[in-house]
Amino acid sequence: MIPLSADALNDGSLPWHVTVLDEVNSTSDRLKSQAAELPVGTVVFTESQTAGRGRRDNRWIAPRGKDLMFSLLLKPEASLEKWPRITTLAALAICKAIETELPLQPRIKWPNDIYLRDRKISGLLAETVSTRNGMLLVLGIGLNVNSLEFPPEIPATSLLREIQSPALHEIDRNALASCLLGMLHGELHRIDDDFTAAIAEVRERSWLLGRQIRAQALHGEVFGRVLDLNEEGHLILKLADGSTHTLTSADEVRRV
Ligand code: BTN
Numbered sequence: 001m002i003p004l005s006a007d008a009l010n011d012g013s014l015p016w017h018v019t020v021l022d023e024v025n026s027t028s029d030r031l032k033s034q035a036a037e038l039p040v041g042t043v044v045f046t047e048s049q050t051a052g053r054g055r056r057d058n059r060w061i062a063p064r065g066k067d068l069m070f071s072l073l074l075k076p077e078a079s080l081e082k083w084p085r086i087t088t089l090a091a092l093a094i095c096k097a098i099e100t101e102l103p104l105q106p107r108i109k110w111p112n113d114i115y116l117r118d119r120k121i122s123g124l125l126a127e128t129v130s131t132r133n134g135m136l137l138v139l140g141i142g143l144n145v146n147s148l149e150f151p152p153e154i155p156a157t158s159l160l161r162e163i164q165s166p167a168l169h170e171i172d173r174n175a176l177a178s179c180l181l182g183m184l185h186g187e188l189h190r191i192d193d194d195f196t197a198a199i200a201e202v203r204e205r206s207w208l209l210g211r212q213i214r215a216q217a218l219h220g221e222v223f224g225r226v227l228d229l230n231e232e233g234h235l236i237l238k239l240a241d242g243s244t245h246t247l248t249s250a251d252e253v254r255r256v
Contacts, residue, residue, distance in 0.1 A: 001065045001146075001170065004045050008174040014185050016072070018043045023064075025051040027071035028125060028140035035138065036131040038073055045070040045177065052142065054123055055112060056251055066146040067158070068177055072184070074137040078191040083137055085191050087112055087126045088202055088233040090139055093183035094122055095205050100183075101176050104162055107207035110235055111250065114143075115207045119157035143180075145171050196231055203229050208253065213237070215250040222247060223256070 009018040017039055024030050027044040029051070046069050052060035062069060076083050094114050095106045106122075109115045114122035125140040144150075144158035160171050190198045203209060208226045213235075215222045224237030224245060235247040 002172065002174065003065065004047060004177065005174055006045075009043075009045065009177055009181065011178060014181055015041050016043045016181050016185070017041055018045065018181070020044075021046040023048040023050065025049065026053050026140075027069055028053065028127060028138050031071045031073045031138045032127065032129045035073060035129045035136050036133060040073055040075045040136065042073040043070055043181065053125065053140075054142070055125055060123065060142050062142060062144070063147055063149075068141070068143040068145055068173055068180070070177070071138055071140040074139055074188070075134070076137055076188070076191055080135065082191055082195075083128070084126070085195055085232070086137060086139060086188060087124050089187040089190055089195075089198060090124055090126075090141065090184060092198060092202055092205070093187040094124075094141070094143065094180065096187070097176065097180040097183045098159065101179050102159055102163060102171070104159060106205065108202055108205050109207040110229070110233065110253065116157055116159075116162045119155050120144075121157055121159060121162070143176075145173055145176065199229055199231060199233050202233055208235065208255065211255045214254050214256045215247055216252040217247060217250045222250075 004020045006018055006020045024046045026049050027046050030044055048064040049069055054060045076086055091108045091114060098104055098106045107115045112124045113120050122143040127138050129136050129138055146160045147158045148161055150156040212225050224239045226235050227238050228236045230236055237245045237247055239245050
């Protein structure tokens with residue numbers, strides 16, 4: 001196993017301040033607890049999390065030293081109501097980094113996941129934190145890179161597993177993470193004026209577009225076919241009665 005290296009990840013051309021920890025409870029919890037003291041642009045990677053968290057109080061479990069688990073401390077350059085766009089832009093950045101580094105075609109499963117074929121490879125967790133220096137955003141990313149085993153009840157996979165090349169034993173996490181940090185830098189700037197153009201690129205990578213879905217929304221379950229993404233990246237559904245419905249948030253979305 002090639003360890004993650006802070007030297008490899010601090011290449012000087014990007015404004016990120018990268019730290020690599022051997023173990024931490026959660027990279028997002030670490031950043032949230034130190035948000036007031038750390039500079040915006042701090043990025044914490046770890047080889048192992050003892051209390052990794054996903055959305056909806058799920059745990060994020062990954063074996064030591066195989067995947068990418070990291071969080072970024074951000075102060076998005078846009079008004080607060082646009083901050084949810086960060087998750088969409090980060091999902092686009094993850095797809096582009098994978099496409100650049102590997103012969104794979106990841107897809108965005110709105111609102112927070114990246115899929116390869118019918119399995120999850122990455123999840124995003126965006127959380128705001130209020131500090132004496134104002135509101136900040138902690139963006140946590142888990143990306144399955146070299147893991148090969150997943151519990152059968154979880155529809156997950158990894159980049160290495162999907163490449164299916166007997167000659168390839170390990171994907172270089174430092175190279176992938178460097179590319180990803182570059183992509184995140186480029187994409188997160190698109191939060192304001194360029195967001196419509198970003199959504200066009202998200203649309204090309206949607207795992208849900210044209211599909212029949214079932215979503216657990218705030219006011220109950222919604223069934224429908226995904227007609228399009230709107231200018232915020234929200235799903236426009238055609239319901240069984242022929243009406244359209246815009247899904248602006250959802251806890252769980254499944255293709256049916
Ligand atoms: C999800 O799929 O529900 C989101 C998963 C987010 C996991 C990452 S791993 C790095 C960071 N630290 C955490 O505790 N969670 C995020």
